[in-house]
Amino acid sequence: MQILIKKFTSLFWVIEVLGFLGMFFPLQIHALKAPFHPSDVLPVLPRQVSWPILNYLNGAADLLPSFVGAALPANNTLDWKGACFYQNTAWLEFHNKTGSQFGGGTLHLKISHAHSWTCMDLYIFATPYRVTWDYYFLSREHTLEFNEWDSEAEYEYVKHKGISIFLMQAGMLGTLQALWDVFPLFTNTGWGENSNLGFLKKHMGASFEQRPQPWVTNVSVDDIHSGDFLAISKIRGRWGGFETLEKWVSGAYAGHTAVCLRDSEGKLWVGESGHEDKEGRDIIAIMPWEEWWEFELKKDDANPHIALLPLRPDIRAKFNETAAWEYARSMDGKPYGYHNLIFSWIDTIDGNYPPPLDAHLVASVMTVWSQIQPSYAANMWNEALNKRLGTKGLNLSDVLVEVEKRGSSFAQLLAIPEQDDWVYSDGKSTSCVAFVLEMYKEAGIFGDLRKSIQVTEFTIKDAYTLNFFENDSSRLPPWCNDGDTVKLPFCQIKGKYRMELPGYNSMDPYPHMNERCPSMPPSYCRTKGC
Ligand SMILES: *[C@@H]1O[C@H](CO)[C@@H](O)[C@H](O)[C@H]1NC(C)=O
Ligand SMILES: *[C@@H]1O[C@H](CO)[C@@H](O)[C@H](O)[C@H]1NC(C)=O
Ligand SMILES: *[C@@H]1O[C@H](CO)[C@@H](O)[C@H](O)[C@H]1NC(C)=O
């Protein structure tokens, strides 16, 4: 009943807004071609109002962005029928207005034949390197500027595959506008260090205090042991942007992890899931410490901040190196765990999405991503969703139809815990932190709990809050936090800003840990025993 009344008042709103619009566009009323549809005015309503109506009018699958095609350069003009404007064409023109290495481009859109004077079409424009959006209310030629391509890779991509265009439900406008404020990944501007820091300060309450020099520690490799945890935080460029997003939604103050491992000759190695290989793919790699450290110091352009979290001696004594190596070798060269990356974050139906994110937006991102990166992301999430449903080979829209049929929702589906022993078409899937914790599990650190812990459900924060780490500062290596005035409980070995890991080394593991945890900024309060 309550809901019905709410819907009613919302429609009331629609009528009022229509009256208001009429005042502004009196001339166009004469050009009225067809009666308006209630969804035409949804975009002008606040998101809180438009979203429930939109949900009410459509099935979940109908709300997904629909791919209309890719606008290509030269004489390849794309034509399609929109929801509001029935005749649309687009083509792409390359230019070099800024005199940059790869130049930029202008997307030309010719929009005509609206079915009513109140309607508009809302579009998302995407390459694997950027996402932007715009909406069109008037029949005419519009342009969208791409001042500079991000890299040679984007330039090549756009030359061959063009810019992907997705038509959205116009009622999504409010969501996109809200995203514009809090979701810098969606803005088209350079992902500078300052925008990352600013975002994390504002939305997470991170402090980023500058440390005294030297910003790189002269580590002595002899003091690093098997199982020591590396917490990494990247704050610049594309990786910086991705990590910022991951930190915000999960509450972790680090965005990437790796683990140290000594071989039988005593040589130190680093195991990392998410290492970029020469072809630009992200894979699991086991590499000598020197090679890894050299890369982080000289070649990583994301300005990585790195902390070493040494294991506590009694935990280290449990660490079975032989078993750890067996696990590491079995995973070496496998692809990074994209399949289950998001499931560590989403545990609950509504306690994991800072506004304006929601399950529907996750589905929209999945749709856009699988369209623009089909080879790379083939089935990236679909397989994981199918496993949750107990089905095979359903695509995302099929999945949405299926959950509705079962009287469930996409949000409920996303909240189903991942199982560590699920095997995907390209093998077992582990994100950076799942790789480290799975190694801990194999090496015996979780002891008897190993059977009742799903490490693919752990976020990076869940990992560094485990009480596995050194708690006696006198036992930290002599070079630990060398030169810093603040003595951290762990060893920051690189970075201009002091790393903070709230809740570090504080939590005993317990069965089914982290399978049902909410994560809402800025406090990211956990419920007890979640
Ligand atoms: C585009 O078409 C025009 C005329 O149809 C032709 O002169 C021109 O060479 C074409 N350009 C390309 C890049 O194919
Ligand atoms: C754009 O102009 C700059 C400077 O003139 C030049 O170095 C660069 O190669 C041009 N890029 C393209 C894609 O033409
Ligand atoms: C780093 O430490 C080693 C000894 O642990 C020392 O020999 C070396 O000179 C130091 N390097 C720098 C750049 O301080």
Ligand SMILES: *[C@@H]1O[C@H](CO)[C@@H](O)[C@H](O)[C@H]1NC(C)=O
């Ligand atoms: C360590 O792991 C290996 C391989 O899994 C196993 O054979 C060995 O018994 C383990 N050692 C101990 C002390 O548990």
Ligand SMILES: *[C@@H]1O[C@H](CO)[C@@H](O)[C@H](O)[C@H]1NC(C)=O
């Ligand atoms: C999903 O699969 C169905 C058939 O099972 C097909 O009709 C639909 O177009 C597919 N959707 C996408 C987005 O590929």
Ligand SMILES: *[C@@H]1O[C@H](CO)[C@@H](O)[C@H](O)[C@H]1NC(C)=O
């Ligand atoms: C460190 O942790 C161990 C094991 O939990 C505990 O016995 C010890 O008292 C702790 N030491 C300090 C200094 O807190």
